[in-house]
Amino acid sequence: MVSPEILRDKKLYIFDLDGTIYLGSKPFDFAVRYIEKLRASGRCVMFFTNNASHSQSFYYTKLSALGFDPQRGEIMTAGDVTAEFIMRRRPGASVYLLGTSELRRDWRVRGIRLITDDDVVLGERADIVVSSFDTELTYEKLTHAVRQIRLGSEYLCTHPDRVCPTEDGFIPDSGAIASAITTATGVVPQFFGKPGRETMEMILEVTRRRPSELCVFGDRLYTDIALGKKNGITSCLVLTGETTEAELRSVPSDSMPDIVLPSLAEADEATFG
Ligand SMILES: [Mg+2]
Structure with missing residues:
Protein backbone atom coordinates (compact mmCIF):
# COMPACT_ATOMS: atom_id res chain seq x y z
CA MET A 1 0.00 0.00 0.00
CA VAL A 2 1.08 3.51 -0.85
CA SER A 3 -0.01 6.76 0.77
CA PRO A 4 -2.90 8.32 -1.24
CA GLU A 5 -0.96 11.59 -1.14
CA ILE A 6 1.10 10.24 -4.05
CA LEU A 7 -1.91 11.26 -6.19
CA ARG A 8 -0.83 14.90 -5.78
CA ASP A 9 2.25 14.40 -7.95
CA LYS A 10 0.61 12.79 -10.98
CA LYS A 11 0.04 14.44 -14.37
CA LEU A 12 -2.41 12.07 -16.09
CA TYR A 13 -5.39 10.54 -14.28
CA ILE A 14 -6.97 7.56 -16.07
CA PHE A 15 -10.54 6.77 -15.09
CA ASP A 16 -12.55 3.62 -15.64
CA LEU A 17 -16.19 4.49 -16.33
CA ASP A 18 -18.87 2.19 -14.92
CA GLY A 19 -18.54 1.65 -11.18
CA THR A 20 -15.87 4.35 -10.94
CA ILE A 21 -17.26 7.68 -12.20
CA TYR A 22 -20.88 6.59 -12.69
CA LEU A 23 -23.21 3.66 -12.14
CA GLY A 24 -25.28 2.88 -15.24
CA SER A 25 -26.77 6.27 -16.04
CA LYS A 26 -26.17 7.92 -12.63
CA PRO A 27 -23.01 10.05 -12.39
CA PHE A 28 -21.22 10.28 -9.04
CA ASP A 29 -21.26 14.00 -8.15
CA PHE A 30 -17.91 13.72 -6.40
CA ALA A 31 -16.40 12.26 -9.60
CA VAL A 32 -17.68 15.17 -11.70
CA ARG A 33 -16.18 17.57 -9.12
CA TYR A 34 -12.83 15.77 -8.86
CA ILE A 35 -12.34 15.63 -12.63
CA GLU A 36 -13.24 19.33 -12.92
CA LYS A 37 -10.66 20.19 -10.27
CA LEU A 38 -7.98 18.06 -11.93
CA ARG A 39 -8.44 19.89 -15.24
CA ALA A 40 -8.59 23.30 -13.52
CA SER A 41 -5.25 22.57 -11.83
CA GLY A 42 -3.61 21.83 -15.18
CA ARG A 43 -3.64 18.04 -14.86
CA CYS A 44 -4.83 15.76 -17.66
CA VAL A 45 -7.59 13.18 -17.49
CA MET A 46 -8.46 10.19 -19.64
CA PHE A 47 -11.59 8.07 -19.72
CA PHE A 48 -10.80 4.48 -20.60
CA THR A 49 -13.41 1.75 -20.90
CA ASN A 50 -13.02 -1.86 -21.98
CA ASN A 51 -16.64 -1.88 -23.15
CA ALA A 52 -16.16 -2.03 -26.93
CA SER A 53 -19.85 -2.57 -27.70
CA HIS A 54 -19.96 1.20 -28.20
CA SER A 55 -17.69 3.64 -30.03
CA GLN A 56 -15.82 6.73 -28.84
CA SER A 57 -18.67 8.96 -30.13
CA PHE A 58 -21.20 7.13 -27.96
CA TYR A 59 -19.08 7.72 -24.84
CA TYR A 60 -18.51 11.34 -25.81
CA THR A 61 -22.28 11.87 -25.92
CA LYS A 62 -22.88 9.89 -22.71
CA LEU A 63 -20.12 11.58 -20.68
CA SER A 64 -21.28 15.00 -21.91
CA ALA A 65 -24.87 14.23 -20.88
CA LEU A 66 -23.70 13.12 -17.42
CA GLY A 67 -21.85 16.40 -16.86
CA PHE A 68 -18.21 15.30 -17.32
CA ASP A 69 -17.57 17.80 -20.11
CA PRO A 70 -15.15 15.50 -21.98
CA GLN A 71 -12.84 16.39 -24.85
CA ARG A 72 -12.78 13.87 -27.70
CA GLY A 73 -9.08 13.21 -27.14
CA GLU A 74 -9.76 12.22 -23.52
CA ILE A 75 -11.78 9.12 -24.42
CA MET A 76 -10.35 5.72 -25.39
CA THR A 77 -11.96 2.26 -25.58
CA ALA A 78 -10.59 -1.27 -25.90
CA GLY A 79 -12.03 -1.23 -29.42
CA PHE A 192 -6.51 -6.01 -25.78
CA GLY A 193 -8.04 -3.35 -23.49
CA LYS A 194 -7.17 -3.30 -19.81
CA PRO A 195 -4.84 -4.85 -18.58
CA GLY A 196 -3.04 -5.45 -21.92
CA ARG A 197 0.44 -4.08 -22.61
CA GLU A 198 -0.69 -2.55 -25.94
CA THR A 199 -3.27 -0.48 -24.07
CA MET A 200 -0.66 1.10 -21.84
CA GLU A 201 1.75 1.60 -24.76
CA MET A 202 -0.95 3.42 -26.70
CA ILE A 203 -1.89 5.64 -23.75
CA LEU A 204 1.78 6.59 -23.27
CA GLU A 205 2.21 7.21 -26.98
CA VAL A 206 -0.93 9.33 -27.36
CA THR A 207 -0.33 11.39 -24.20
CA ARG A 208 3.51 11.51 -24.39
CA ARG A 209 3.74 10.72 -20.69
CA ARG A 210 6.06 8.57 -18.60
CA PRO A 211 4.60 5.72 -16.48
CA SER A 212 5.57 7.51 -13.24
CA GLU A 213 3.32 10.47 -14.20
CA LEU A 214 0.21 8.28 -14.47
CA CYS A 215 -2.34 6.85 -12.10
CA VAL A 216 -5.31 4.64 -12.88
CA PHE A 217 -8.63 4.53 -11.02
CA GLY A 218 -11.04 1.61 -11.29
CA ASP A 219 -13.44 -0.72 -9.52
CA ARG A 220 -12.18 -4.00 -10.97
CA LEU A 221 -9.08 -5.93 -9.94
CA TYR A 222 -8.34 -8.06 -13.02
CA THR A 223 -8.68 -5.21 -15.54
CA ASP A 224 -8.29 -1.70 -14.05
CA ILE A 225 -5.90 -2.51 -11.22
CA ALA A 226 -4.00 -5.14 -13.22
CA LEU A 227 -3.34 -2.47 -15.89
CA GLY A 228 -1.47 -0.51 -13.23
CA LYS A 229 0.25 -3.47 -11.58
CA LYS A 230 1.54 -4.95 -14.85
CA ASN A 231 2.85 -1.68 -16.22
CA GLY A 232 4.30 0.09 -13.19
CA ILE A 233 1.48 2.65 -12.95
CA THR A 234 0.05 3.76 -9.58
CA SER A 235 -3.28 1.97 -9.20
CA CYS A 236 -6.20 3.06 -7.05
CA LEU A 237 -9.19 0.84 -6.37
CA VAL A 238 -12.50 2.52 -5.51
CA LEU A 239 -15.20 0.53 -3.75
CA THR A 240 -18.10 2.11 -5.67
CA GLY A 241 -18.43 -0.75 -8.16
CA GLU A 242 -17.63 -4.42 -8.52
CA THR A 243 -15.00 -5.17 -5.86
CA THR A 244 -16.01 -5.51 -2.22
CA GLU A 245 -13.82 -5.00 0.82
CA ALA A 246 -14.29 -8.68 1.72
CA GLU A 247 -12.88 -9.77 -1.67
CA LEU A 248 -9.78 -7.70 -1.07
CA ARG A 249 -8.80 -9.89 1.88
CA SER A 250 -8.08 -12.85 -0.40
CA VAL A 251 -6.12 -10.94 -3.06
CA PRO A 252 -2.45 -12.03 -3.41
CA SER A 253 0.00 -9.26 -2.54
CA ASP A 254 1.30 -8.84 -6.12
CA SER A 255 -2.25 -8.08 -7.32
CA MET A 256 -3.13 -5.70 -4.49
CA PRO A 257 -3.99 -2.13 -5.59
CA ASP A 258 -1.42 0.48 -4.47
CA ILE A 259 -4.27 2.51 -2.95
CA VAL A 260 -7.79 1.51 -1.86
CA LEU A 261 -10.39 4.24 -1.27
CA PRO A 262 -14.13 4.15 -0.60
CA SER A 263 -14.73 6.45 -3.60
CA LEU A 264 -13.24 9.22 -5.72
CA ALA A 265 -14.36 11.70 -3.04
CA GLU A 266 -11.41 10.49 -0.94
CA ALA A 267 -9.11 10.70 -3.99
CA ASP A 268 -10.12 14.35 -4.26
CA GLU A 269 -9.21 14.89 -0.59
CA ALA A 270 -5.85 13.16 -1.03
CA THR A 271 -5.03 15.17 -4.16
CA PHE A 272 -6.24 18.60 -3.09
CA GLY A 273 -6.77 18.36 0.67
MG1 LIG B 1 -15.74 -0.50 -13.97
Missing part, protein backbone atom coordinates in the same frame (compact mmCIF):
# COMPACT_ATOMS: atom_id res chain seq x y z
CA ASP A 80 -9.84 1.79 -30.29
CA VAL A 81 -6.70 0.05 -29.03
CA THR A 82 -7.47 -3.13 -31.00
CA ALA A 83 -8.22 -1.15 -34.18
CA GLU A 84 -4.96 0.82 -33.77
CA PHE A 85 -3.02 -2.43 -33.32
CA ILE A 86 -4.49 -3.84 -36.56
CA MET A 87 -3.83 -0.64 -38.54
CA ARG A 88 -0.23 -0.33 -37.28
CA ARG A 89 0.91 -3.95 -37.04
CA ARG A 90 -1.35 -5.73 -39.56
CA PRO A 91 -1.90 -3.06 -42.24
CA GLY A 92 -4.21 -4.17 -45.04
CA ALA A 93 -5.34 -7.31 -43.20
CA SER A 94 -8.92 -8.45 -43.70
CA VAL A 95 -10.90 -8.78 -40.48
CA TYR A 96 -13.96 -10.75 -39.43
CA LEU A 97 -15.32 -8.75 -36.48
CA LEU A 98 -17.68 -10.40 -34.03
CA GLY A 99 -18.91 -7.10 -32.63
CA THR A 100 -21.92 -4.79 -32.56
CA SER A 101 -22.98 -2.97 -35.74
CA GLU A 102 -21.83 0.24 -34.01
CA LEU A 103 -18.28 -1.14 -33.61
CA ARG A 104 -18.24 -2.53 -37.15
CA ARG A 105 -19.31 0.86 -38.54
CA ASP A 106 -16.56 2.57 -36.52
CA TRP A 107 -13.85 0.20 -37.82
CA ARG A 108 -15.07 0.53 -41.42
CA VAL A 109 -14.83 4.33 -41.13
CA ARG A 110 -11.23 3.93 -39.90
CA GLY A 111 -10.46 2.00 -43.10
CA ILE A 112 -10.24 -1.53 -41.72
CA ARG A 113 -11.29 -4.09 -44.35
CA LEU A 114 -14.15 -6.07 -42.81
CA ILE A 115 -15.30 -9.45 -44.12
CA THR A 116 -19.10 -9.90 -43.91
CA ASP A 117 -21.08 -13.04 -43.10
CA ASP A 118 -22.07 -13.22 -46.77
CA ASP A 119 -18.36 -13.20 -47.75
CA VAL A 120 -17.71 -16.09 -45.35
CA VAL A 121 -20.65 -18.07 -46.78
CA LEU A 122 -19.13 -17.53 -50.23
CA GLY A 123 -15.90 -19.10 -49.00
CA GLU A 124 -13.78 -16.09 -48.05
CA ARG A 125 -11.55 -16.33 -44.96
CA ALA A 126 -10.37 -13.26 -43.04
CA ASP A 127 -6.70 -12.86 -42.05
CA ILE A 128 -7.83 -11.99 -38.54
CA VAL A 129 -10.91 -12.86 -36.47
CA VAL A 130 -11.66 -10.36 -33.69
CA SER A 131 -14.28 -11.13 -31.08
CA SER A 132 -15.71 -8.47 -28.78
CA PHE A 133 -18.69 -7.68 -26.57
CA ASP A 134 -21.21 -8.54 -29.28
CA THR A 135 -24.68 -7.90 -27.90
CA GLU A 136 -26.01 -8.85 -31.35
CA LEU A 137 -24.30 -12.27 -31.30
CA THR A 138 -25.95 -15.07 -33.30
CA TYR A 139 -25.11 -18.75 -33.64
CA GLU A 140 -24.24 -18.11 -37.28
CA LYS A 141 -21.66 -15.43 -36.39
CA LEU A 142 -20.15 -17.66 -33.70
CA THR A 143 -19.88 -20.50 -36.23
CA HIS A 144 -18.20 -18.24 -38.79
CA ALA A 145 -15.64 -17.06 -36.24
CA VAL A 146 -14.86 -20.61 -35.08
CA ARG A 147 -14.51 -22.03 -38.60
CA GLN A 148 -12.13 -19.31 -39.76
CA ILE A 149 -9.90 -19.68 -36.68
CA ARG A 150 -9.82 -23.45 -37.17
CA LEU A 151 -8.68 -22.82 -40.74
CA GLY A 152 -5.79 -20.65 -39.50
CA SER A 153 -7.02 -17.04 -39.10
CA GLU A 154 -5.25 -15.12 -36.33
CA TYR A 155 -7.50 -14.64 -33.29
CA LEU A 156 -7.69 -11.36 -31.33
CA CYS A 157 -10.15 -10.22 -28.66
CA THR A 158 -10.91 -6.58 -27.75
CA HIS A 159 -11.10 -7.16 -23.97
CA PRO A 160 -11.14 -10.00 -21.42
CA ASP A 161 -14.08 -8.90 -19.21
CA ARG A 162 -16.18 -11.91 -18.29
CA VAL A 163 -19.39 -10.11 -17.37
CA CYS A 164 -20.79 -6.61 -17.73
CA PRO A 165 -22.82 -5.08 -14.90
CA THR A 166 -26.17 -3.56 -15.90
CA GLU A 167 -29.08 -2.13 -13.92
CA ASP A 168 -30.81 -5.54 -14.30
CA GLY A 169 -27.79 -7.62 -13.27
CA PHE A 170 -24.72 -9.12 -14.98
CA ILE A 171 -24.71 -10.02 -18.68
CA PRO A 172 -22.07 -12.13 -20.53
CA ASP A 173 -19.26 -9.93 -21.86
CA SER A 174 -16.41 -10.29 -24.34
CA GLY A 175 -14.39 -12.75 -22.22
CA ALA A 176 -17.34 -15.14 -22.01
CA ILE A 177 -17.81 -15.07 -25.78
CA ALA A 178 -14.06 -15.62 -26.25
CA SER A 179 -14.24 -18.64 -23.92
CA ALA A 180 -16.84 -20.26 -26.18
CA ILE A 181 -14.61 -19.69 -29.22
CA THR A 182 -11.53 -20.97 -27.39
CA THR A 183 -13.41 -24.11 -26.33
CA ALA A 184 -14.41 -24.76 -29.95
CA THR A 185 -11.01 -24.00 -31.48
CA GLY A 186 -8.36 -24.62 -28.82
CA VAL A 187 -7.01 -21.14 -29.62
CA VAL A 188 -6.60 -18.51 -26.89
CA PRO A 189 -6.83 -14.99 -28.39
CA GLN A 190 -4.46 -12.09 -27.84
CA PHE A 191 -6.48 -9.82 -25.54
Whole structure:
Protein backbone atom coordinates (compact mmCIF):
# COMPACT_ATOMS: atom_id res chain seq x y z
CA MET A 1 0.00 0.00 0.00
CA VAL A 2 1.08 3.51 -0.85
CA SER A 3 -0.01 6.76 0.77
CA PRO A 4 -2.90 8.32 -1.24
CA GLU A 5 -0.96 11.59 -1.14
CA ILE A 6 1.10 10.24 -4.05
CA LEU A 7 -1.91 11.26 -6.19
CA ARG A 8 -0.83 14.90 -5.78
CA ASP A 9 2.25 14.40 -7.95
CA LYS A 10 0.61 12.79 -10.98
CA LYS A 11 0.04 14.44 -14.37
CA LEU A 12 -2.41 12.07 -16.09
CA TYR A 13 -5.39 10.54 -14.28
CA ILE A 14 -6.97 7.56 -16.07
CA PHE A 15 -10.54 6.77 -15.09
CA ASP A 16 -12.55 3.62 -15.64
CA LEU A 17 -16.19 4.49 -16.33
CA ASP A 18 -18.87 2.19 -14.92
CA GLY A 19 -18.54 1.65 -11.18
CA THR A 20 -15.87 4.35 -10.94
CA ILE A 21 -17.26 7.68 -12.20
CA TYR A 22 -20.88 6.59 -12.69
CA LEU A 23 -23.21 3.66 -12.14
CA GLY A 24 -25.28 2.88 -15.24
CA SER A 25 -26.77 6.27 -16.04
CA LYS A 26 -26.17 7.92 -12.63
CA PRO A 27 -23.01 10.05 -12.39
CA PHE A 28 -21.22 10.28 -9.04
CA ASP A 29 -21.26 14.00 -8.15
CA PHE A 30 -17.91 13.72 -6.40
CA ALA A 31 -16.40 12.26 -9.60
CA VAL A 32 -17.68 15.17 -11.70
CA ARG A 33 -16.18 17.57 -9.12
CA TYR A 34 -12.83 15.77 -8.86
CA ILE A 35 -12.34 15.63 -12.63
CA GLU A 36 -13.24 19.33 -12.92
CA LYS A 37 -10.66 20.19 -10.27
CA LEU A 38 -7.98 18.06 -11.93
CA ARG A 39 -8.44 19.89 -15.24
CA ALA A 40 -8.59 23.30 -13.52
CA SER A 41 -5.25 22.57 -11.83
CA GLY A 42 -3.61 21.83 -15.18
CA ARG A 43 -3.64 18.04 -14.86
CA CYS A 44 -4.83 15.76 -17.66
CA VAL A 45 -7.59 13.18 -17.49
CA MET A 46 -8.46 10.19 -19.64
CA PHE A 47 -11.59 8.07 -19.72
CA PHE A 48 -10.80 4.48 -20.60
CA THR A 49 -13.41 1.75 -20.90
CA ASN A 50 -13.02 -1.86 -21.98
CA ASN A 51 -16.64 -1.88 -23.15
CA ALA A 52 -16.16 -2.03 -26.93
CA SER A 53 -19.85 -2.57 -27.70
CA HIS A 54 -19.96 1.20 -28.20
CA SER A 55 -17.69 3.64 -30.03
CA GLN A 56 -15.82 6.73 -28.84
CA SER A 57 -18.67 8.96 -30.13
CA PHE A 58 -21.20 7.13 -27.96
CA TYR A 59 -19.08 7.72 -24.84
CA TYR A 60 -18.51 11.34 -25.81
CA THR A 61 -22.28 11.87 -25.92
CA LYS A 62 -22.88 9.89 -22.71
CA LEU A 63 -20.12 11.58 -20.68
CA SER A 64 -21.28 15.00 -21.91
CA ALA A 65 -24.87 14.23 -20.88
CA LEU A 66 -23.70 13.12 -17.42
CA GLY A 67 -21.85 16.40 -16.86
CA PHE A 68 -18.21 15.30 -17.32
CA ASP A 69 -17.57 17.80 -20.11
CA PRO A 70 -15.15 15.50 -21.98
CA GLN A 71 -12.84 16.39 -24.85
CA ARG A 72 -12.78 13.87 -27.70
CA GLY A 73 -9.08 13.21 -27.14
CA GLU A 74 -9.76 12.22 -23.52
CA ILE A 75 -11.78 9.12 -24.42
CA MET A 76 -10.35 5.72 -25.39
CA THR A 77 -11.96 2.26 -25.58
CA ALA A 78 -10.59 -1.27 -25.90
CA GLY A 79 -12.03 -1.23 -29.42
CA ASP A 80 -9.84 1.79 -30.29
CA VAL A 81 -6.70 0.05 -29.03
CA THR A 82 -7.47 -3.13 -31.00
CA ALA A 83 -8.22 -1.15 -34.18
CA GLU A 84 -4.96 0.82 -33.77
CA PHE A 85 -3.02 -2.43 -33.32
CA ILE A 86 -4.49 -3.84 -36.56
CA MET A 87 -3.83 -0.64 -38.54
CA ARG A 88 -0.23 -0.33 -37.28
CA ARG A 89 0.91 -3.95 -37.04
CA ARG A 90 -1.35 -5.73 -39.56
CA PRO A 91 -1.90 -3.06 -42.24
CA GLY A 92 -4.21 -4.17 -45.04
CA ALA A 93 -5.34 -7.31 -43.20
CA SER A 94 -8.92 -8.45 -43.70
CA VAL A 95 -10.90 -8.78 -40.48
CA TYR A 96 -13.96 -10.75 -39.43
CA LEU A 97 -15.32 -8.75 -36.48
CA LEU A 98 -17.68 -10.40 -34.03
CA GLY A 99 -18.91 -7.10 -32.63
CA THR A 100 -21.92 -4.79 -32.56
CA SER A 101 -22.98 -2.97 -35.74
CA GLU A 102 -21.83 0.24 -34.01
CA LEU A 103 -18.28 -1.14 -33.61
CA ARG A 104 -18.24 -2.53 -37.15
CA ARG A 105 -19.31 0.86 -38.54
CA ASP A 106 -16.56 2.57 -36.52
CA TRP A 107 -13.85 0.20 -37.82
CA ARG A 108 -15.07 0.53 -41.42
CA VAL A 109 -14.83 4.33 -41.13
CA ARG A 110 -11.23 3.93 -39.90
CA GLY A 111 -10.46 2.00 -43.10
CA ILE A 112 -10.24 -1.53 -41.72
CA ARG A 113 -11.29 -4.09 -44.35
CA LEU A 114 -14.15 -6.07 -42.81
CA ILE A 115 -15.30 -9.45 -44.12
CA THR A 116 -19.10 -9.90 -43.91
CA ASP A 117 -21.08 -13.04 -43.10
CA ASP A 118 -22.07 -13.22 -46.77
CA ASP A 119 -18.36 -13.20 -47.75
CA VAL A 120 -17.71 -16.09 -45.35
CA VAL A 121 -20.65 -18.07 -46.78
CA LEU A 122 -19.13 -17.53 -50.23
CA GLY A 123 -15.90 -19.10 -49.00
CA GLU A 124 -13.78 -16.09 -48.05
CA ARG A 125 -11.55 -16.33 -44.96
CA ALA A 126 -10.37 -13.26 -43.04
CA ASP A 127 -6.70 -12.86 -42.05
CA ILE A 128 -7.83 -11.99 -38.54
CA VAL A 129 -10.91 -12.86 -36.47
CA VAL A 130 -11.66 -10.36 -33.69
CA SER A 131 -14.28 -11.13 -31.08
CA SER A 132 -15.71 -8.47 -28.78
CA PHE A 133 -18.69 -7.68 -26.57
CA ASP A 134 -21.21 -8.54 -29.28
CA THR A 135 -24.68 -7.90 -27.90
CA GLU A 136 -26.01 -8.85 -31.35
CA LEU A 137 -24.30 -12.27 -31.30
CA THR A 138 -25.95 -15.07 -33.30
CA TYR A 139 -25.11 -18.75 -33.64
CA GLU A 140 -24.24 -18.11 -37.28
CA LYS A 141 -21.66 -15.43 -36.39
CA LEU A 142 -20.15 -17.66 -33.70
CA THR A 143 -19.88 -20.50 -36.23
CA HIS A 144 -18.20 -18.24 -38.79
CA ALA A 145 -15.64 -17.06 -36.24
CA VAL A 146 -14.86 -20.61 -35.08
CA ARG A 147 -14.51 -22.03 -38.60
CA GLN A 148 -12.13 -19.31 -39.76
CA ILE A 149 -9.90 -19.68 -36.68
CA ARG A 150 -9.82 -23.45 -37.17
CA LEU A 151 -8.68 -22.82 -40.74
CA GLY A 152 -5.79 -20.65 -39.50
CA SER A 153 -7.02 -17.04 -39.10
CA GLU A 154 -5.25 -15.12 -36.33
CA TYR A 155 -7.50 -14.64 -33.29
CA LEU A 156 -7.69 -11.36 -31.33
CA CYS A 157 -10.15 -10.22 -28.66
CA THR A 158 -10.91 -6.58 -27.75
CA HIS A 159 -11.10 -7.16 -23.97
CA PRO A 160 -11.14 -10.00 -21.42
CA ASP A 161 -14.08 -8.90 -19.21
CA ARG A 162 -16.18 -11.91 -18.29
CA VAL A 163 -19.39 -10.11 -17.37
CA CYS A 164 -20.79 -6.61 -17.73
CA PRO A 165 -22.82 -5.08 -14.90
CA THR A 166 -26.17 -3.56 -15.90
CA GLU A 167 -29.08 -2.13 -13.92
CA ASP A 168 -30.81 -5.54 -14.30
CA GLY A 169 -27.79 -7.62 -13.27
CA PHE A 170 -24.72 -9.12 -14.98
CA ILE A 171 -24.71 -10.02 -18.68
CA PRO A 172 -22.07 -12.13 -20.53
CA ASP A 173 -19.26 -9.93 -21.86
CA SER A 174 -16.41 -10.29 -24.34
CA GLY A 175 -14.39 -12.75 -22.22
CA ALA A 176 -17.34 -15.14 -22.01
CA ILE A 177 -17.81 -15.07 -25.78
CA ALA A 178 -14.06 -15.62 -26.25
CA SER A 179 -14.24 -18.64 -23.92
CA ALA A 180 -16.84 -20.26 -26.18
CA ILE A 181 -14.61 -19.69 -29.22
CA THR A 182 -11.53 -20.97 -27.39
CA THR A 183 -13.41 -24.11 -26.33
CA ALA A 184 -14.41 -24.76 -29.95
CA THR A 185 -11.01 -24.00 -31.48
CA GLY A 186 -8.36 -24.62 -28.82
CA VAL A 187 -7.01 -21.14 -29.62
CA VAL A 188 -6.60 -18.51 -26.89
CA PRO A 189 -6.83 -14.99 -28.39
CA GLN A 190 -4.46 -12.09 -27.84
CA PHE A 191 -6.48 -9.82 -25.54
CA PHE A 192 -6.51 -6.01 -25.78
CA GLY A 193 -8.04 -3.35 -23.49
CA LYS A 194 -7.17 -3.30 -19.81
CA PRO A 195 -4.84 -4.85 -18.58
CA GLY A 196 -3.04 -5.45 -21.92
CA ARG A 197 0.44 -4.08 -22.61
CA GLU A 198 -0.69 -2.55 -25.94
CA THR A 199 -3.27 -0.48 -24.07
CA MET A 200 -0.66 1.10 -21.84
CA GLU A 201 1.75 1.60 -24.76
CA MET A 202 -0.95 3.42 -26.70
CA ILE A 203 -1.89 5.64 -23.75
CA LEU A 204 1.78 6.59 -23.27
CA GLU A 205 2.21 7.21 -26.98
CA VAL A 206 -0.93 9.33 -27.36
CA THR A 207 -0.33 11.39 -24.20
CA ARG A 208 3.51 11.51 -24.39
CA ARG A 209 3.74 10.72 -20.69
CA ARG A 210 6.06 8.57 -18.60
CA PRO A 211 4.60 5.72 -16.48
CA SER A 212 5.57 7.51 -13.24
CA GLU A 213 3.32 10.47 -14.20
CA LEU A 214 0.21 8.28 -14.47
CA CYS A 215 -2.34 6.85 -12.10
CA VAL A 216 -5.31 4.64 -12.88
CA PHE A 217 -8.63 4.53 -11.02
CA GLY A 218 -11.04 1.61 -11.29
CA ASP A 219 -13.44 -0.72 -9.52
CA ARG A 220 -12.18 -4.00 -10.97
CA LEU A 221 -9.08 -5.93 -9.94
CA TYR A 222 -8.34 -8.06 -13.02
CA THR A 223 -8.68 -5.21 -15.54
CA ASP A 224 -8.29 -1.70 -14.05
CA ILE A 225 -5.90 -2.51 -11.22
CA ALA A 226 -4.00 -5.14 -13.22
CA LEU A 227 -3.34 -2.47 -15.89
CA GLY A 228 -1.47 -0.51 -13.23
CA LYS A 229 0.25 -3.47 -11.58
CA LYS A 230 1.54 -4.95 -14.85
CA ASN A 231 2.85 -1.68 -16.22
CA GLY A 232 4.30 0.09 -13.19
CA ILE A 233 1.48 2.65 -12.95
CA THR A 234 0.05 3.76 -9.58
CA SER A 235 -3.28 1.97 -9.20
CA CYS A 236 -6.20 3.06 -7.05
CA LEU A 237 -9.19 0.84 -6.37
CA VAL A 238 -12.50 2.52 -5.51
CA LEU A 239 -15.20 0.53 -3.75
CA THR A 240 -18.10 2.11 -5.67
CA GLY A 241 -18.43 -0.75 -8.16
CA GLU A 242 -17.63 -4.42 -8.52
CA THR A 243 -15.00 -5.17 -5.86
CA THR A 244 -16.01 -5.51 -2.22
CA GLU A 245 -13.82 -5.00 0.82
CA ALA A 246 -14.29 -8.68 1.72
CA GLU A 247 -12.88 -9.77 -1.67
CA LEU A 248 -9.78 -7.70 -1.07
CA ARG A 249 -8.80 -9.89 1.88
CA SER A 250 -8.08 -12.85 -0.40
CA VAL A 251 -6.12 -10.94 -3.06
CA PRO A 252 -2.45 -12.03 -3.41
CA SER A 253 0.00 -9.26 -2.54
CA ASP A 254 1.30 -8.84 -6.12
CA SER A 255 -2.25 -8.08 -7.32
CA MET A 256 -3.13 -5.70 -4.49
CA PRO A 257 -3.99 -2.13 -5.59
CA ASP A 258 -1.42 0.48 -4.47
CA ILE A 259 -4.27 2.51 -2.95
CA VAL A 260 -7.79 1.51 -1.86
CA LEU A 261 -10.39 4.24 -1.27
CA PRO A 262 -14.13 4.15 -0.60
CA SER A 263 -14.73 6.45 -3.60
CA LEU A 264 -13.24 9.22 -5.72
CA ALA A 265 -14.36 11.70 -3.04
CA GLU A 266 -11.41 10.49 -0.94
CA ALA A 267 -9.11 10.70 -3.99
CA ASP A 268 -10.12 14.35 -4.26
CA GLU A 269 -9.21 14.89 -0.59
CA ALA A 270 -5.85 13.16 -1.03
CA THR A 271 -5.03 15.17 -4.16
CA PHE A 272 -6.24 18.60 -3.09
CA GLY A 273 -6.77 18.36 0.67
MG1 LIG B 1 -15.74 -0.50 -13.97
